[in-house]
Amino acid sequence: MNLNCEIHVVFGPQKRRGASLNQKEGQLVCYCRKVNRGRIIQAIADGASTLKQIQKATGAGTGKRCKELNPKGMCCIPDIAAILEAETGMKEKTRSCCPHCGVKE
Ligand code: FES
Numbered sequence: 001m002n003l004n005c006e007i008h009v010v011f012g013p014q015k016r017r018g019a020s021l022n023q024k025e026g027q028l029v030c031y032c033r034k035v036n037r038g039r040i041i042q043a044i045a046d047g048a049s050t051l052k053q054i055q056k057a058t059g060a061g062t063g064k065r066c067k068e069l070n071p072k073g074m075c076c077i078p079d080i081a082a083i084l085e086a087e088t089g090m091k092e093k094t095r096s097c098c099p100h101c102g103v104k105e
Contacts, residue, residue: 029079031070032063040080044087051092054080 025038035058043057055061066075085091 029083030058030060030063030076032065032076033059033061035060037083040083041087044084049084049088049090051077051080051084054084 025036025041027037029035029037029040039058040054040060043054046057048054048057051061061075061077061080063069063075067073070076081092
């Protein structure tokens with residue numbers, strides 16, 4: 001082993017999550033749990049493929065103060081479902097927003 005040899009590591013194009021977090025990714029989706037779009041997209045990239053998995057990974061959609069905190073006055077579940085569909089093409093049917101805020105789709 002030659003301890004004097006130089007090591008060159010070449011990185012291909014990659015996203016620097018913190019530095020490249022654009023404004024859209026920084027937008028809050030879940031106001032109760034303070035989860036932004038980028039965090040949800042990252043959870044999907046990490047393998048979450050259902051609403052329940054996204055909820056488990058991020059906490060988004062598990063709050064109970066939606067009417068009070070979300071400017072839309074409703075739960076963020078439909079917004080999470082829309083991101084899931086945009087990122088994966090998979091549409092998950094949501095019967096109702098969530099049991100705690102009582103908003104129906
Ligand atoms: S806004 Fe996401 S759970 Fe309330």
